[in-house]
Amino acid sequence: MSSARPVVPANLLRPELLGLNAYHVPPASGMIKLDAMENPYLLPQALRDEIARLVADAEINRYPDAGAQQLKAAIGQVTNLPPGMEVLLGNGSDEIIQLLALAVARPGAVLLSVEPSFVMYRMIATFVGMKYVGVPLDEDFALDRKAMLDAIQREQPALVFLAYPNNPTGNLFDAAAIKQIIEAAPGLVVVDEAYYAFARDSFIPLLAQYDNLLVMRTFSKLGMAGLRLGFLAGSGAWLEQLEKLRLPYNVGVLPQLVAARLLQHHDVLLAQAERIKQERAKLLAALNAVVGVRTYSSEANFILFRVGKATQVFEGLKRRGVLIKNLNGGHPALTDCLRVTVGAPDENKKFVAALQDTINQLA
Numbered sequence: 001m002s003s004a005r006p007v008v009p010a011n012l013l014r015p016e017l018l019g020l021n022a023y024h025v026p027p028a029s030g031m032i033k034l035d036a037m038e039n040p041y042l043l044p045q046a047l048r049d050e051i052a053r054l055v056a057d058a059e060i061n062r063y064p065d066a067g068a069q070q071l072k073a074a075i076g077q078v079t080n081l082p083p084g085m086e087v088l089l090g091n092g093s094d095e096i097i098q099l100l101a102l103a104v105a106r107p108g109a110v111l112l113s114v115e116p117s118f119v120m121y122r123m124i125a126t127f128v129g130m131k132y133v134g135v136p137l138d139e140d141f142a143l144d145r146k147a148m149l150d151a152i153q154r155e156q157p158a159l160v161f162l163a164y165p166n167n168p169t170g171n172l173f174d175a176a177a178i179k180q181i182i183e184a185a186p187g188l189v190v191v192d193e194a195y196y197a198f199a200r201d202s203f204i205p206l207l208a209q210y211d212n213l214l215v216m217r218t219f220s221k222l223g224m225a226g227l228r229l230g231f232l233a234g235s236g237a238w239l240e241q242l243e244k245l246r247l248p249y250n251v252g253v254l255p256q257l258v259a260a261r262l263l264q265h266h267d268v269l270l271a272q273a274e275r276i277k278q279e280r281a282k283l284l285a286a287l288n289a290v291v292g293v294r295t296y297s298s299e300a301n302f303i304l305f306r307v308g309k310a311t312q313v314f315e316g317l318k319r320r321g322v323l324i325k326n327l328n329g330g331h332p333a334l335t336d337c338l339r340v341t342v343g344a345p346d347e348n349k350k351f352v353a354a355l356q357d358t359i360n361q362l363a
């Protein structure tokens with residue numbers, strides 16, 4: 001068949017898709033992997049055996065429970081939701097961001113967030129055809145309250161995302177400023193608590209207070225990144241509409257079973273998070289002792305730091321077998337910034353030694 005216009009991606013696909021770069025996941029085999037905010041600890045052997053028995057008996061010939069009743073009940077038990085609040089489950093919280101964006105993507109609809117923050121807000125807004133507006137944080141990575149309120153007034157966003165703590169900066173924004181934003185917003189405000197397990201505050205208790213507030217969490221950072229499970233908490237009035245967009249079997253049999261069981265051992269997961277917080281303090285002190293490094297304090301399981309020749313430092317670390325995240329060359333506010341996930345004690349030590357060695361060599 002001949003055609004004037006050949007059937008190639010550039011002729012067929014939406015320009016906003018062609019203009020995007022896929023979310024980059026670098027190969028990490030054999031490396032000390034401190035790039036993706038994973039929990040470095042395995043589960044205790046007894047619990048792993050328990051999971052193995054559970055998986056052996058799982059009916060993987062059947063579709064999963066589309067309503068995920070057991071898992072939702074387990075989430076309810078560990079989350080302290082205010083009365084009347086419900087949850088919607090996602091295949092990771094990434095999927096929930098997408099579902100929220102799809103729900104509000106009327107022509108001209110705006111998704112507003114802050115910059116720098118989690119890159120998927122912009123990416124998903126773009127590929128569902130929304131307008132993305134990123135309001136710069138101030139030089140300490142705090143919310144610029146006035147700029148936010150002005151942008152909300154001007155842009156009338158259908159959806160606001162605030163990561164609390166923020167990625168990649170690690171800080172909690174001022175809660176009073178977030179409340180003001182929720183009150184001023186003409187649409188939904190989603191507080192993204194991906195790092196809640198390492199932070200000292202949460203908006204979950206405020207859900208009943210604001211009709212336009214939703215809180216999103218993931219279990220990825222709590223030791224279940226491989227299961228892909230996130231949830232959105234809020235009132236049924238919103239969630240029952242969003243449920244229409246959720247593909248019926250988005251959370252598989254195994255993630256449902258395993259996560260529900262692990263949440264019965266929530267104390268084990270929280271104890272791991274506690275160890276990570278202790279390691280975070282030690283890692284922060286060790287980084288502060290490295291000449292030429294400026295750190296930012298963190299309420300998450302990673303630390304953002306600034307160092308001269310950041311990309312060369314990143315490459316030097318990689319050559320020494322340590323993979324972290326290079327943020328240099330992305331957002332201008334992150335020039336010379338690198339982000340390291342808090343690992344196990346020996347991983348953190350090796351990272352700091354490799355960093356010192358790299359910096360010495362570059363000097």
Ligand code: PMP
Binds near residue numbers: 092194219225
């Ligand atoms: N929100 C924030 C702020 C994140 O940093 C991440 C992961 N990097 C996510 C959401 C997505 O997590 P997941 O899809 O693993 O649930």
